[in-house]
Amino acid sequence: MGTLREALEYPFLRAGLIMLLLALIISAMGLYGVDKSYSSNGTLGKGRHFLGDEDFEKSYVYYNRTLIISSSNSTFSVIQGNTTEKYTQLNGTVKIIPTTRPVIDVFNGTVNYTYTVSAKDYPYAIYSLIAFVLMLVGTVMAFIGYTHFLRDVKEGKR
Incomplete structure (x- = not known):
């Protein structure tokens, strides 16, 4: 043999x-995976605001989003896909985990936000x-x- x-x-x-x-x-x-992230923050006035970087969010499939909103005496809504959540805040902070790229409609006052997206690239x-x-x-x-x-x-x- x-x-x-x-x-x-x-x-x-x-x-x-x-x-x-x-x-x-x-x-x-x-x-082998590499962590990628995108972050933006600022102050939003009255009107409709699209958050995030569309090119970044289209480039990756698996990602985690975090939106932190703080304001005083303001009314706004957060739109994610087909879901709209309306908020009236008196000196508070809201942490949202969006499922899609969020849109914020500010009806009165100003809103401070921090939007963070993290993804894994292969x-x-x-x-x-x-x-x-x-x-x-x-x-x-x-x-x-x-x-x-x-x-x-x-x-x-x-």
């Missing part, structure tokens, strides 16, 4: 295993496509090399 050392002498089997190892390493690189995730192709080709090549090895063992060449 042939040994592993003899099996690795077959070029197709060796190349296939190397491709599978490379595919594993490249796919593990795709898991810059090497695109290379997982290369890893997938390497995995497919490596599996086929390793299978071909292994069948050649088994054929030689059966014929007594090994």
